[in-house]
Amino acid sequence: MKILVKVTRNYQVTIPASVRERLGIRVGDLLSVEVDGDRIVLRKVVQELPMIKLGRELTVDDIDRLIEEGLMRNARGGD
Template identity: 65%
Template sequence: MKKVRVTRKYQVTIPKEVRELVGVRVGDELKVTVEGNRIVLESLKPVVGNPVDYLSSLSPKPSDLDAVKLVEESWHED
């Protein structure tokens, strides 16, 4: 449990450990709800586990792209 203090403007700072655990960054939007006497903050970003699995799921069919080759070719472009 982490304790935070409410400022005069009713602001709180999310502790670094919590921000890093959830992946909250400056500019992110959070959903605020009330559950009994609890204030609940939820990230609106999709939860991404393995980035490769996530990116692979964006295309309905497998791709034969060679990402390494594309990057190497881009180095030689003028």
Template identity: 55%
Template sequence: MKSKLIDRVKVTRNYQVTIPSWVRERLSIKESDVLEVELRGDEIIFKKPKAERPRLKLGRKLTLEDIERAIESGFNESDR
């Protein structure tokens, strides 16, 4: 039976948590990586997606409007 590696993190005022460095290193998680979140009963599961998701390359920093437009576009594509 595999042993589980366990660590505790604190939820901040903005409902954020920090992924412990040993987990980031082991899974090669870098800043701006996208993770999948799954809920199994009372467990929250974070996963690195197997396939890379497309990224927006605009040659400039994204604005909030750019992000909202991209999200809306993704929702519209999933309705098809």
């Protein structure tokens, strides 16, 4: 699928409705931006809530580590 979009004077582009629908992109979603040679690659970031095993006490360090792991996973696009 190839669709032309115009860059506005604020350097913004609109993602066409057909692309948004196909990828399930909604208002408030995060997209990662990568440069691959002469290409700009946008990827929808899959945000997931981390699951924490119950039945054990969590320290502040545990919570900080889990938050950092979740942020890194989201930044990579859910790898």
